[in-house]
Amino acid sequence: MAILLTGSSRGIGAAIDVALREGGAQVIGHGTASGIAADFADPAAPRALWAAALAQAGQIDVLVNNAGVFEASPLTCDHDDWVADWERTQRINLTAAAELCRLAVRHWQQRGCGGRIVNIASRAAYRGDSPAHWHYAAAKAGMVAMTKTIARGYARENILAFAICPGFTMTGMADDYLASRGGDALLADIPLGKVADPAEVAAVARFCALEAPASMTGAVIDVNGASYVR
Numbered sequence: 189m190a191i192l193l194t195g196s197s198r199g200i201g202a203a204i205d206v207a208l209r210e211g212g213a214q215v216i217g218h219g220t221a222s223g224i225a226a227d228f229a230d231p232a233a234p235r236a237l238w239a240a241a242l243a244q245a246g247q248i249d250v251l252v253n254n255a256g257v258f259e260a261s262p263l264t265c266d267h268d269d270w271v272a273d274w275e276r277t278q279r280i281n282l283t284a285a286a287e288l289c290r291l292a293v294r295h296w297q298q299r300g301c302g303g304r305i306v307n308i309a310s311r312a313a314y315r316g317d318s319p320a321h322w323h324y325a326a327a328k329a330g331m332v333a334m335t336k337t338i339a340r341g342y343a344r345e346n347i348l349a350f351a352i353c354p355g356f357t358m359t360g361m362a363d364d365y366l367a368s369r370g371g372d373a374l375l376a377d378i379p380l381g382k383v384a385d386p387a388e389v390a391a392v393a394r395f396c397a398l399e400a401p402a403s404m405t406g407a408v409i410d411v412n413g414a415s416y417v418r
Contacts, residue, residue: 190245191397192238194218194228194288195255200308200357200393203386204254207394216241216248218255228255228284229276238291247299250397251292253285253331254308260320274323281327286334293338293347302346306396307335308389309408311355315416328353332408339406348405350396355412356383380413 191208195201197219208215217223218237224244226237241248257280261273289305296303310317310328317325335351342349355378375381389411396409410416 189213189249189398190216190247191250191252192216192218192241192245192248192288192292193223193252193254194237194285196223200354200386200389201254203390204252204308204393207387207390208252208397211394211398213250213398214245216245228280231279231283234284234287235291238288242295248292248295248303250304250306251288252306252308252393252397253288254393255284256281256308256327258321258324260318261323262320277323278327278330281324282330282334285331289334289338289349293342296347297345302348304397305335305338305347305349306393307331307349307351308393309335309351309353311353311410311412311416313353314418335408336406343402343405346402348400348402350400350404350406351408352389352392352396353408353410353412354384354389355410355415357389357411358383358385378413378415380415382413384411384413 191213193201193205193215196205196217205215205217218226224237224240226233228234257277259273259277261270285307292303292305309331312325313328313332332351335349338349392409392411
């Protein structure tokens with residue numbers, strides 16, 4: 189079982205890497221500190237990463253799209269800068285993931301076999317985010333819609349797709365966000381009273397990648413301490 193995992197260097201991605209390896213999978217990691225380096229701000233990076241992963245593993249059975257950025261872009265900044273921030277976030281958080289999903293689906297179709305996609309989206313896909321993070325929320329909503337479309341379109345070919353929507357998770361990105369928006373006051377919005385640990389998200393990702401029954405395809409799974417329920 190060969191799995192391509194993007195954003196495997198730290199945070200949720202590093203926890204997913206550990207969980208998948210404990211499950212017996214061969215993980216091809218992507219990141220500056222682990223695996224194959226590829227800067228998704230570069231439009232050529234997704235195809236280069238896919239080619240390198242295939243060269244290393246021979247085939248890919250599961251794709252886990254976890255890589256992403258969380259960068260503030262206030263409405264008060266220069267208009268051209270705001271647009272550039274928007275396009276950078278869409279490119280890294282959504283377009284690169286979409287390209288890898290397409291390459292994975294085509295790979296499985298050409299091999300005549302099934303495969304699995306696990307997309308790490310966000311609670312922001314459903315409840316939005318801060319006024320400085322329009323781009324982030326929009327990208328994650330797009331990832332959820334893309335996951336559902338893939339699930340509906342290719343289920344008969346045993347190509348399955350799942351999305352996971354974490355809320356706050358104890359990573360560097362979440363630490364910065366909590367500090368910028370009041371810390372403890374923001375935690376009051378989480379009925380569980382704490383942010384998720386990366387290992388909790390990783391456990392769900394491992395389940396989707398290795399164990400979830402086929403009839404779950406298209407599922408969107410929340411990991412947010414009941415801070416947003418659907």
